[in-house]
Amino acid sequence: MKLRNQRLLQDVTCSRSAPLDVAFVLLEHFSLPAFTSGLDALVTANLLRDDPFYRLHTCGLNDGSVRSDLGIDIMPGLTLAELDPAQCDLLIVCGGYRVMLEEIPKLNDLLRRAAQQGCRLGSLWNGSYFLASAGVMEGHRCTIHPENAALFSETFPALELSRAPLVVEEARLSSASAASALDMMLEGMRQRHGEDLARSVEEILACERPATPSPWHVEQTLPAPDSHLPEALRSILELMSSNLEEPLSMTDISHCVSLSRRQIERLFTRHLDTTPSRHYLEMRLTRARQLLTQGNASITDVTVACGFVSTTHFSHCFRDYFGMSPTRARQRC
Template sequence: MTDSRRRDFTPSMKLRNQRLLQDVDCPRAGPLNVAFILLEHFSMPAFTTALDALVTANLLREMPFYRMQTYGVTGGSVRSDLGIDIMVGGELAELLHAQVDLVVVCGGYRVRLETLPTLNEALRRAAQHDCRLGSLWNGSYFLAEAGVMEGHTCTIHPENVALFSETFPQLELSCAPLVVEGARFTSASAGSALDMMLEAMRQRLGDDLARSVEEILACDRPAQPCAWHVEQQLPVPDSHLPEALRTILTLMSSNLEEPLSMSEMSRYVTLSRRQIERLFTRHLDTTPSRHYLELRLTRARQLLTQGNASITEVTLACGFVSTTHFSHCFRDYFGMSPSRARQRS
């Protein structure tokens, strides 16, 4: 049960801690069904990057946002570009009767660009039922082959541009790594696969969830099993902020174990306490003390959930005067005790 005194993190720091908070604002309950069609020699990095976005989203709430299913042309196993065989959950014929929100065709460098009648039928049926369609690497070739890209710009891996242009001269092809147009999403490489899934996530579930997933995948790093002194992963000050404010934010991030006083920071940037408070209010919509506390709690969350430090060690590493004070602050923001947070992780 959450504490009645629970406080909300300021928006930027809430994103950093969303994994434990598990209270993402979302316009619909879900879960949404996503089908990945794996073609022989599909790009494993592109597929796993796209899949990771959905798996990570599911970590942010007890009820999953997504259900994922994999399909192959004939079922059984499909060989990836890395030579690793992946067992799929079903064959394309089964997809014809499935209720799906998004279908993603997973291509790859050595995927043969050919006509696959069952795939064409599955994609056409999905389009007729207002299903969203996406592709990875050269998967857009198969979307075009099925006739579901009329009126849409798309992209494809550079190696396949010549064949695509010759085969589908009526379609507009972009050189961008990612093209999103309404219910069509095409990605040209593993590097843009994450962005594609984040855009698909924004459409259905909102920007809050997509930004939270992006923060986790871009910033969080696993700790060594026996190490408690995890390298802190805290936000880099926005380059558009005033230089004095960026300096203060860097000072705070660099001094979590022994927090600086306002007078110390004031002397360092040659600004008065009131001037510093105005900077935080105007640009971050918070106070210096609250931001500093949230930074320390963020680091505490990382240490608790990524390592095996004791509560006392975390207390000292994050600049709290006692374990009691630390536990109270942690509960106020996360709605649970530090020990409970570790168990949930």
């Protein structure tokens, strides 16, 4: 309680550390809810004493304002050229649903210099894509928004992508959505300032916790089978999800789950109102749509990555399902 009340206490014994510099790099169409959730934790911590725990900075790629995903423009205090990573304790790349996932050379340069100088690096939503693009994620785990997981895995196959809502290591922090951004910042706060400060911020913000606690580092957020489905069906769906590039035959699936083909078909009809082969195809087409609309992979590469025997077959299936060709889908997005 002393920490929560130290602003008004005259004989505070809590240690007085110098403020840590935290910089948020705002990309065009960044997630405003994710940014403000993460920022809220730090601002709240600063309210607990006259000398702030953090000095906060916002940074844009260029001069001028940056438009958020909600259409609200934010005017950053710095540009990339003006930000000195040697002065930062933590540098966070703020992504969002409509952020273009493509290489940004000057951001790569900043992130590499920051990593070399021992600055911690973080990401919100799909910001970990840019950390990976800069080559600063080797030896580190990270997470990313579920919609961008397919592209990340295809582009950076050597990196370990977690299915957790957030991953917090000593030197790297990542959050997959606005909902987990606050928890990511609180975990980072615990690393630097200890449990008392983080707990005080949690209490002030009235952070809600699930009735049945689940460790943040194991909670699943990437697409996973509905927990209400029968265990056998969930196992089949997991098998399908893990084998999109080289689809399993029904015989293989039947052998893996020790069920007959007819039993499997009944499960899909009863619980998903579809056939196993149709559902498997839709999973592969969904992955194809993600790869096509978020990256620059060729149609041939997408065809192979999603387990189709030829580009002609892939294009035919894609058009039947989405009502347009793969090329048209890419142009629309």
